[in-house]
Amino acid sequence: xxxxxxxxxxxxxxxxxxxxxxxxxxxxxxxxxxxxxxxxxxxxxxxxxxxxxxxxxxxxxxxxxxxxxxxxxxxxxxxxxxxxxxxxxxxxxxxxxxxxxxxxxxxxxxxxxxxxxxxxxxxxxxxxxxxxxxxxxxxxxxxxxxxxxxxxxxxxxxxxxxxxxxxxxxxxxxxxxxxxxxxxxxxxxxxxxxxxxxxxxxxxxxxxxxxxxxxxxxxxxxxxxxxxxxxxxxxxxxxxxxxxxxxxxxxxxxxxxxxxxxxxxxxxxxxxxxxxxxxxxxxxxxxxxxxxxxxx
Amino acid sequence: xxxxxxxxxxxxxxxxxxxxxxxxxxxxxxxxxxxxxxxxxxxxxxxxxxxxxxxxxxxxxxxxxxxxxxxxxxxxxxxxxxxxxxxxxxxxxxxxxxxxxxxxxxxxxxxxxxxxxxxxxxxxxxxxxxxxxxxxxxxxxxxxxxxxxxxxxxxxxxxxxxxxxxxxxxxxxxxxxxxxxxxxxxxxxxxxxxxxxxxxxxxxxxxxxxxxxxxxxxxxxxxxxxxxxxxxxxxxxxxxxxxxxxxxxxxxxxxxxxxxxxxxxxxxxxxxxxxxxxxxxxxxxxxxxxxxxxxxxxxxxxxxxxxxxxxxxxxxxxxxxxxxxxxxxxxxxxxxxxxxxxxxxx
Numbered sequence: 001x002x003x004x005x006x007x008x009x010x011x012x013x014x015x016x017x018x019x020x021x022x023x024x025x026x027x028x029x030x031x032x033x034x035x036x037x038x039x040x041x042x043x044x045x046x047x048x049x050x051x052x053x054x055x056x057x058x059x060x061x062x063x064x065x066x067x068x069x070x071x072x073x074x075x076x077x078x079x080x081x082x083x084x085x086x087x088x089x090x091x092x093x094x095x096x097x098x099x100x101x102x103x104x105x106x107x108x109x110x111x112x113x114x115x116x117x118x119x120x121x122x123x124x125x126x127x128x129x130x131x132x133x134x135x136x137x138x139x140x141x142x143x144x145x146x147x148x149x150x151x152x153x154x155x156x157x158x159x160x161x162x163x164x165x166x167x168x169x170x171x172x173x174x175x176x177x178x179x180x181x182x183x184x185x186x187x188x189x190x191x192x193x194x195x196x197x198x199x200x201x202x203x204x205x206x207x208x209x210x211x212x213x214x215x216x217x218x219x220x221x222x223x224x225x226x227x228x229x230x231x232x233x234x235x236x237x238x239x240x241x242x243x244x245x246x247x248x249x250x251x252x253x254x255x256x257x258x259x260x261x262x263x264x265x266x267x268x269x270x271x272x273x274x275x276x277x278x279x280x281x282x283x284x285x286x287x288x289x290x291x292x293x294x295x296x
Numbered sequence: 297x298x299x300x301x302x303x304x305x306x307x308x309x310x311x312x313x314x315x316x317x318x319x320x321x322x323x324x325x326x327x328x329x330x331x332x333x334x335x336x337x338x339x340x341x342x343x344x345x346x347x348x349x350x351x352x353x354x355x356x357x358x359x360x361x362x363x364x365x366x367x368x369x370x371x372x373x374x375x376x377x378x379x380x381x382x383x384x385x386x387x388x389x390x391x392x393x394x395x396x397x398x399x400x401x402x403x404x405x406x407x408x409x410x411x412x413x414x415x416x417x418x419x420x421x422x423x424x425x426x427x428x429x430x431x432x433x434x435x436x437x438x439x440x441x442x443x444x445x446x447x448x449x450x451x452x453x454x455x456x457x458x459x460x461x462x463x464x465x466x467x468x469x470x471x472x473x474x475x476x477x478x479x480x481x482x483x484x485x486x487x488x489x490x491x492x493x494x495x496x497x498x499x500x501x502x503x504x505x506x507x508x509x510x511x512x513x514x515x516x517x518x519x520x521x522x523x524x525x526x527x528x529x530x531x532x533x534x535x536x537x538x539x540x541x542x543x544x545x546x547x548x549x550x551x552x553x554x555x556x557x558x559x560x561x562x563x564x565x566x567x568x569x570x571x572x573x574x575x576x577x578x579x580x581x582x583x584x585x586x587x588x589x590x591x592x593x594x595x596x597x598x599x600x601x602x603x604x605x606x607x608x609x610x611x612x613x614x615x616x617x618x619x620x621x622x623x624x625x626x627x628x629x630x631x632x633x634x635x636x637x638x639x640x641x642x
Contacts, residue, residue, distance in 0.1 A: 132382050135383075136382035136383050137381065137382055137383030137404060138381060138382060138383075138403065138404075139382070142383060146383070149561075151383075151385070153382065153383060154379065154382075154383060154384045154385065236369055236379055236384040237369045237370065237371060238332060238367045238368070238369045238384075239367060239368050239369070240365070240367060241367055251370075253507070254340075254503045254504065254507060255340055255341075255503075256531045258511075
């Protein structure tokens with residue numbers, strides 16, 4: 001998408017003549033634009049507006065009550081806590097993986113790249129279920145965990161594991177192409193000037209990719225907070241204890257508390273909007289850097 | 297070049313991570329007595345009331361053994377049993393049918409196999425039954441089980457594999473057909489097959505099916521727990537739906553049980569036992585009736601609540617099906633009658 005932005009005014013003229021040369025009539029253009037606009041309105045804007053309208057349906061007091069209610073507060077805190085652990089973890093491991101893949105040649109590199117993509121291709125329900133199969137009471141490590149009184153599934157560690165698994169690719173996926181396109185000449189220069197490897201990493205490699213990294217963190221965080229499927233499987237759905245925001249929303253809706261459900265949903269939607277704005281700003285200012293990282 | 301921000305950011309991230317981890321561990325280690333009740337789908341409103349009343353009573357009488365919170369988890373009865381088997385740390389299970397607690401006892405070995413003998417009335421503090429919820433005015437003229445298989449009638453019922461209520465629905469329909477067709481098995485199967493063919497969606501739990509029928513507006517008739525049907529009338533107004541009571545239905549006994557291994561590990565046996573016994577107390581029975589479940593002891597309840605319950609001929613699972621231990625594998629096990637007769641529309 002960012003590839004398509006050709007901002008300068010001088011680019012407009014040749015493009016228009018090109019469309020004329022292809023024989024597209026203005027009518028076709030208008031229809032195409034109208035179709036995509038209608039699609040955006042119907043499938044993106046309308047649902048988003050609905051969330052906020054439904055959330056406000058019973059007034060500000062009801063909205064505040066829904067969000068300050070203890071179970072909702074617990075769900076919000078839990079969601080933030082899970083994201084606060086899963087995202088930094090994925091940032092560190094993602095940077096390490098991207099660095100290894102972009103800067104070094106080694107055997108099994110292709111396999112590693114495919115493995116990083118694995119969480120994208122597996123259904124979130126399966127992602128949750130594997131942890132139940134591994135750490136559940138009937139699972140491979142179940143008896144040992146129980147004997148040592150360690151709780152993983154249906155508790156915080158399970159939620160974090162499932163979230164880490166599902167959101168793992170975001171950071172690495174953003175960084176790998178960018179790091180690859182940059183090559184390693186900057187690092188080599190720094191090394192010849194006598195910098196230590198750590199210094200090279202923190203002062204050359206990371207600053208070079210900081211915007212892709214930020215972009216990856218943004219996407220990773222959005223997904224970490226919004227994940228439903230994988231988390232639903234490992235949560236056990238204990239109210240006020242292992243319910244994250246998306247699960248809490250479903251519960252409220254099922255309890256005929258539509259306005260409250262949408263009030264909490266509006267918080268998540270608000271997060272999505274903030275993410276969108278940040279992402280747009282990033283692309284606006286650093287579009288060339290980010291889009292450079294996407295030519296792959 | 298400006299001073300790099302990343303080491304600082306990274307350090308901040310690590311500190312934050314460590315802090316939150318400690319917070320999580322500390323929060324987990326708080327020495328407070330909490331009970332976890334793993335229940336089936338429609339009991340959310342019931343246990344909200346029960347928990348508040350029990351907490352007030354218990355904490356007033358036992359200031360030295362206070363319970364801080366009673367946690368709830370709800371879902372399809374079969375699915376909930378599965379999570380307890382997989383290790384969800386339930387003090388008590390309050391499920392839709394004995395077969396699901398049997399499964400917990402057999403697979404997790406956390407409670408004895410004869411758990412159902414430990415509390416009065418087959419460990420079921422209340423009963424319920426299956427009724428029909430139809431759109432106002434009953435436009436499809438659905439009066440009894442026989443009307444469900446008419447062409448063009450859309451039936452909403454959850455999936456019997458995951459939902460307890462759906463299993464009661466299925467068995468009630470089967471019991472009706474056995475009576476109507478004089479135990480002619482071929483005709484009974486034909487009837488059930490036609491009934492299932494009229495089901496457009498199978499939700500996993502009763503509450504999901506209720507929202508499908510009431511909020512999404514799908515279907516002409518909803519085979520529902522009696523309590524769930526009354527609740528829908530209360531939530532959406534009696535001007536939207538009618539309850540139709542069929543000529544025959546099934547006596548549903550949703551049982552409760554202590555999960556021994558869990559309460560012993562958590563040292564909550566005394567509190568959990570008292571919690572279950574509270575359900576049988578006059579106060580508990582009154583709350584049960586107020587939430588549209590049929591109390592075992594109607595005298596304890598408000599006469600107005602009791603008057604709500606329609607009179608209906610109820611068959612029991614023991615009489616018609618030889619109990620859950622037999623009905624479960626025959627009808628809902630892998631390759632059982634449900635698997636044989638349910639053919640989703642393609």
